[in-house]
Structures are given as C-alpha cells and as structure tokens.
Amino acid sequence: xxxxxxxxxxxxxxxxxxxxxxxxxxxxxxxxxxxxxxxxxxxxxxxxxxxxxxxxxxxxxxxxxxxxxxxxxxxxxxxxxxxxxxxxxxxxxxxxxxxxxxxxxxxxxxxxxxxxxxxxxxxxxxxxxxxxxxxxxxxxxxxxxxxxxxxxxxxxxxxxxxxxxxxxxxxxxxxxxxxxxxxxxxxxxxxxxxxxxxxxxxxxxxxxxxxxxxxxxxxxxxxxxxxxxxxxxxxxxxxxxxxxxxxxxxxxxxxxxxxxxxxxxxxxxxxxxxxxxxxxxxxxxxxxxxxxxxxxxxxxxxxxxxxxxxxxxxxxxxxxxxxxxxxxxxxxxxxxxxxx
Amino acid sequence: xxxxxxxxxxxxxxxxxxxxxxxxxxxxxxxxxxxxxxxxxxxxxxxxxxxxxxxxxxxxxxxxxxxxxxxxxxxxxxxxxxxxxxxxxxxxxxxxxxxxxxxxxxxxxxxxxxxxxxxxxxxxxxxxxxxxxxxxxxxxxxxxxxxxxxxxxxxxxxxxxxxxxxxxxxxxxxxxxxxxxxxxxxxxxxxxxxxxxxxxxxxxxxxxxxxxxxxxxxxxxxxxxxxxxxxxxxxxxxxxxxxxxxxxxxxxxxxxxxxxxxxxxxxxxxxxxxxxxxxxxxxxxxxxxxxxxxxxxxxxxxxxxxxxxxxxxxxxxxxxxxxxxxxxxxxxxxxxxxxx
DNA sequence: ACTGGCACTCGTTAACGTGGAGTGCCAGGA
DNA sequence: TCCTGGCACTCCACGTTAACGAGTGCCAGT
Numbered sequence: 001x002x003x004x005x006x007x008x009x010x011x012x013x014x015x016x017x018x019x020x021x022x023x024x025x026x027x028x029x030x031x032x033x034x035x036x037x038x039x040x041x042x043x044x045x046x047x048x049x050x051x052x053x054x055x056x057x058x059x060x061x062x063x064x065x066x067x068x069x070x071x072x073x074x075x076x077x078x079x080x081x082x083x084x085x086x087x088x089x090x091x092x093x094x095x096x097x098x099x100x101x102x103x104x105x106x107x108x109x110x111x112x113x114x115x116x117x118x119x120x121x122x123x124x125x126x127x128x129x130x131x132x133x134x135x136x137x138x139x140x141x142x143x144x145x146x147x148x149x150x151x152x153x154x155x156x157x158x159x160x161x162x163x164x165x166x167x168x169x170x171x172x173x174x175x176x177x178x179x180x181x182x183x184x185x186x187x188x189x190x191x192x193x194x195x196x197x198x199x200x201x202x203x204x205x206x207x208x209x210x211x212x213x214x215x216x217x218x219x220x221x222x223x224x225x226x227x228x229x230x231x232x233x234x235x236x237x238x239x240x241x242x243x244x245x246x247x248x249x250x251x252x253x254x255x256x257x258x259x260x261x262x263x264x265x266x267x268x269x270x271x272x273x274x275x276x277x278x279x280x281x282x283x284x285x286x287x288x289x290x291x292x293x294x295x296x297x298x299x300x301x302x303x304x305x306x307x308x309x310x311x312x313x314x315x316x317x318x319x320x321x322x323x324x325x326x327x328x329x330x331x332x333x334x335x336x337x338x339x340x
Numbered sequence: 341x342x343x344x345x346x347x348x349x350x351x352x353x354x355x356x357x358x359x360x361x362x363x364x365x366x367x368x369x370x371x372x373x374x375x376x377x378x379x380x381x382x383x384x385x386x387x388x389x390x391x392x393x394x395x396x397x398x399x400x401x402x403x404x405x406x407x408x409x410x411x412x413x414x415x416x417x418x419x420x421x422x423x424x425x426x427x428x429x430x431x432x433x434x435x436x437x438x439x440x441x442x443x444x445x446x447x448x449x450x451x452x453x454x455x456x457x458x459x460x461x462x463x464x465x466x467x468x469x470x471x472x473x474x475x476x477x478x479x480x481x482x483x484x485x486x487x488x489x490x491x492x493x494x495x496x497x498x499x500x501x502x503x504x505x506x507x508x509x510x511x512x513x514x515x516x517x518x519x520x521x522x523x524x525x526x527x528x529x530x531x532x533x534x535x536x537x538x539x540x541x542x543x544x545x546x547x548x549x550x551x552x553x554x555x556x557x558x559x560x561x562x563x564x565x566x567x568x569x570x571x572x573x574x575x576x577x578x579x580x581x582x583x584x585x586x587x588x589x590x591x592x593x594x595x596x597x598x599x600x601x602x603x604x605x606x607x608x609x610x611x612x613x614x615x616x617x618x619x620x621x622x623x624x625x626x627x628x629x630x631x632x633x634x635x636x637x638x639x640x641x642x643x644x645x646x647x648x649x650x651x652x653x654x655x656x657x658x659x660x661x662x663x664x665x666x667x668x669x670x671x672x673x674x675x676x677x678x679x680x
Numbered sequence: 681a682c683t684g685g686c687a688c689t690c691g692t693t694a695a696c697g698t699g700g701a702g703t704g705c706c707a708g709g710a
Numbered sequence: 711t712c713c714t715g716g717c718a719c720t721c722c723a724c725g726t727t728a729a730c731g732a733g734t735g736c737c738a739g740t
Contacts, residue, residue, distance in 0.1 A: 026732065026733050026734085027733075027734080028733080029732095039683050040683090040684095040733095041682075041684070041685090041736095042683070044733090044734070044735075047734090048734095058733090058734085059691095060689085061688095061689055061690060061691095061734070062688080062689045062733050062735095063732080063733065063734085101501055101502070136480045136488075138490065140475070140478065150478065150490055150492070152480055158488075160442060161441060161442055162442060162496075234598060236597075236598065237594035237595040239594070240594055251577055251581065254577035254579070254580055255577040257577075258575075258577060366701065366702050367702075379714050379715075380702095380715095381704095381705095381713075381715070381716090382712085382714070384702090384704075385704095385712095385713090388704080398702090398703085399722095400722065401702090401703075401719095401721060401722095402701075402702050402703050404701080404702065404703095
C-alpha cells in the first residue's frame, strides 16, 4: 500500500504535535490544529494505514497515536526541513564561543552551549589525537631519573606523561634529545608516528639507548596506541525535565553517560565529510540508550573532522531544530579552530 | 530535659534502621531488631522526648519516626564510631589507584573509586593552583607572534595558554626569556607569583618590554588571579538508585552538580589539617542541595591539603562508612602524590 | 473517496471502605 | 520513680467501584 501525500501530511502533523505536547494525538485535535481539509474520520482511516505500516502506534486501544521509531525516521528523512536558526541563536553561539582562551575552554563552552540551545544532554569529543599532528614535544626534567613529556598538537591539545628513566640523564643530553625528537616528529601526524619513534630508538647513541627506549615506549603506549580520547559532557539536568519522560528511570541513561567509551561510540565520526547523523531509538546500538535519540556530527578546521559532537535526548525530540543547532555549532567551532 | 543514655541508644537505633531500610521506624520493630532491654511502650516515651528535642519526627501521625537533620548531626558527632574499612575495600583502593600514569589519571580513578565504594556522587578537586608551586614554565613558539605558555606545577598539573604577541619575537629571544622566567619563578608558589611576574616586566629589555607585558598579563589573569580550579565528577547514576529517594526530583541536584563553582564551595577545604567534614541537609548553603549531605576532606602530599574531595548523597546515608571511605581514599591519594 | 453517526474500549480520576502499623495515654506493678 | 501492658485512636496504603471522556473502528450514506 503506497502512502499518498495526505497520509504523509498526517504523519508529519502527528510527529509535530506529539513533539510539542508529549501526548498521544487524536484525529480530532489533528484536524483542528493543522488545516488538513478533511474530516476526523478520514484522518482516522489514514492513521489506520500508517499504523499498519508501522509508522505510528497506539499506547492503548482508544488512545491517540504516537510515532514509532520508524515514523520518526521517515519524518527526519523525508518530511522535515531543517529549521533555520533564529538570529537570537546565532548571536548566542557567537557570544558564547568568542573569548575562549584555550582548547579546554573551547570544548567546555561548546558543550554547555549545545546543552543550553537544545535543552538536552550534550557531548563534545576533544580533537582526536589520531587525527592531530605534533606541533612540539617538550621534555622537562623533574629529577635526574624523571622526565615529563609534554606534547602539543596542532589541534591545541596538550598531553603530558611522566617517564621513569632507567639511568640518570644529564641536562645537556635532555636538550639534545629534545632537539632530535622535535626534528623527527614536528609536523607529523600521530597516526604516522610509530615508525618514526622506533627510528629514534634505533638511531640513538648507544649510551642513551635504554633511556630513549623508555621514553619511546611511553610515547607509543600512552599517546598513540591507546587512542586517548577525551570528552566533555553537559546538560544532564535536562534529562530530569520531563521527569518521567523516559520510561522506567534515568538510571541506565546516567550510567551510559558515565562510560566514555560508550559516548565515543555514539558520536564517533568519519574523518571525511562533516555530515550530521541521526540515530533514533532502537537504531542505537547501546542497549541502555534505546529510547533515546542522538544527533551528532563531526567538526574540525577545514573540511575534515578531527572530533565529534552531538546531543542526546528522548526519541520525541524536535529533530529539525536539533539538527540545525548541532550543525551550526559544529561549523562555528570548526571556524574557530581554523583561526588557530 | 537531659537525654539519658538509653534515649541516645534509641536515637542511634533509629538512625541505623532508617538508613538501612529507608522506612520510618516504629517502636516495636526497634526493640525487636536491637536488643534494647525495654518494652515498646518505654521506647515510645523516649521517642516522644527525642521528638520534643527535635532529633526525630513523624512524617504523619501514626507513622514511624525518621531522624531530622539535627538527629543525624548528633548521631555523627556523638553516637557513631567510624567503621573500619573491610579488607576488600582496602584492596579495591590500592588496585584502583596503582598504575595511574598522570595527574588526570589519578583524579579520574579517584573519583570513580569514591563513587563506586560509597555508591554516591563523588567529586574530586584537582590540586589547587593557588597552593601549588611552579616547577617549570615552557614557552613554545607557535608562530612569530604567538606563544604557547605551558606551566607545570609540583602537584602535577599542566596548564597552557596561548599568548598573542604585539610584535614578532625571534626564537633566540624566546629562549632567553624562557631562561629568565624560569629562574624567577621555578619553585615559587603561585600565590607568591604576582610581584615576581611584575618584576619580570620591569626588568625586561626596553625592546622586549611590550612582549613581556603581554605574556605576564596572560600569566597573571589566567593562571593566578582567576583561581582556575578544575574538578572531576562521577557516580551521578547513583542519584537515580532509590528513584524517588530525593523528594521532588533530581533536577535541581543535577543542575547544582553542573555548576563547578557550587561544587567547589562544597568541598573547599582549609589548607592546614586534613579533617573530614560532614554537612547535613540544611547545613548546606546551596539551596538546591538542601536535602543532601556532603562528606568531604582535603588531600595532599604531607599534612597540608592541596585540594578537596568528597561525596554527596541523601541525608539518609551511612555516615560512619562514608566518612571512613572518604578519609581512607584521601589518605591513599595523598601518599600517591607524595611519591611524585 | 470522503463524511457523519454510533457503539465500544479503556485509561483516568474520584469516592469509598477496609486493614494494619503505629501512636499517645493511662493505670497498675517493680 | 520508672517501666509495662492494654486500649482507643489516627491515618496511610491499598483495593474496589463508578462515572467520565477522549478516542477509536466501522458502516451506511452522499
């Protein structure tokens, strides 16, 4: 059974009303609010068809209709147009992001901004190390057998690790080593680093060999292999807005939100095109987060994404507005990063 | 009316039972579970006295008794003894904290550990910059007019800021400046830094004067004046355990937890003795957090605290166990920091 | 192909009654 | 003087019942 245009109109109206009111929507209310030019009875027939196809359902007999995940999917893909941002929102974005002093600041401001604009839970991934390049590596002697390695990337991340040296190392050699390392690694992507670090060990003076080895193993393990993704979270209070919005409790959701790995999976993004994705309800792989939807996208200077960001909320969310907001914020942040 | 020993026993029993069951406790249940050697009727008289004094109250006529904030306070101050940690808990602490690779790691592990052991919301403040000393200041040229300042403190914190220079600065001068700055500031507490930084500007070569001024103003503003405290949070999912545990909703609590300033106030600690503090219900200054209790303490290498940590939960919490856990974790973390 | 009418379903809400846990008080006993 | 058993009372929790109304499905008519 093909769905004709009016049936799609009805579906769109149901989604919009349900998102606005959070209550099952009936045929009568529908014809009143939207200027469908037909009677409630006709709408009921259409609803029956839509239900048949799995786009809507009734919570109980003799209740109004509610969109299913499948219904939202059709709505998002075919029936909705992205809402342009209001001038107020544009201003809010600029005002919020201007004046960030460092990467931490940018990320924190961004995540709060997203949470505030969408009134949902927001997640922002720090620029992925794997997609960053080394700008500078600094070796700071803490004691004669301890070195702090500080790595600064072109995306603004600063990571540090403490290295225990097997044998003491005089200051002059540290300086020398710093120069060598920077010559080798500066400007290189971290993804390309492992062979270069290995080369460092191979080419080291015999007397320095063990020391350099200790250093390089720390570099490899903690900075490269363990893809050390960080992220920021905000807006968890929004979960408690509709109170019993989320059927059951919010416990599983809060739990999932504490698992960084889980969150990363959610907003993980392809490096290439910064497309905005929508995961609706069951499409979500994480079991605890069935019943929630995620709108996410990548961001980065230029056209390749260095990290992801997104928001999480009830499946019943205002998709057009949310998609617009997430995309816009990501674009602004990308521009901000490009300036540095 | 003085409270004799038995009345205090009754109060203790009420608190313990109520914490265990979360239900108002009646006179009959009380004599059964605790071996008070008197009849329910006697206990009822004692209860009436305790209620008179404001230590307990009845949710409704003909319901059992529930401790008031004042009752918990008396319990904590006079009636409870700190529970020693179980061997399993000791092992958990060690296992959890061993193997932390850097300060971030220590803080994150600590906060998760606290949340897990107490099954409540945990907060850990990073070592306060104001109480740290400069170990090393690094200047990394990003471009000729941009410098990244990286500060490493003796507590392991690494902070960075980008400085826009009014005029280009050649690499050699950067090196020179780095040396000068480190001579001046290394080993100094950040609290003592402002005059030293000012001196730097005054003593700078006239040609460098404006550049150094730009640098120093960034240092002062972002590293010293704005006491840039960071903190980590975990265990928010524990809020949703008792579900309607917290009367009303958890929204205000989640909101408060997102305000770093608020949290800092909660666990802020005196530098000197690492005493464990308990804030019960209304004693809490933050309005949204009335109805919750906070157990917090300071931690640091040696006997002075460089930061605070604590947990937040319902007023009806197991104070002896929580106090023991928080104190123990803080002690372990202190030892860990002392090793570095 | 749409519409009005109608019987039906079922969740929501309020009113009502009952059972039981817990209390306060009192009179009697150690 | 302090404790105890007994007793009447209060009031929440819970289940039952009834009325209400929003919404549906179906059907016959246009």
